[in-house]
Amino acid sequence: MKAKKNLPEECRAAMERGSTGIDCPICGEGEIIPTRGRYGLLYACSRRPPCTFWMNTRPTGNLCDYPRDGVPCGKLMMEGTKSIPDRCCDKSCPNHNPHKLARTV
Ligand SMILES: [Zn+2]
């Protein structure tokens, strides 16, 4: 029996949780699964490649409803941290930094 390469604890735990059950927002056919990237844990499309979708935080399955130019953003929300609530995965969306938004309202 071959010994598995040591995975970082966080990475192994996430992989044990398995697929997120969330459809890929790009190809619509793949599913977002935890995978090990060059810099650690990633959540990527199960059809990658050729699909290029990935994000570095577990998605919540909800979509961002922050209004942008009058239409809801619609990008995937990702799990927040202790200090930051769940937020939009799109770095260009104001809801990517909800903790900053809250302060300016
Ligand atoms: Zn995909």
Ligand SMILES: [Zn+2]
């Ligand atoms: Zn957004």
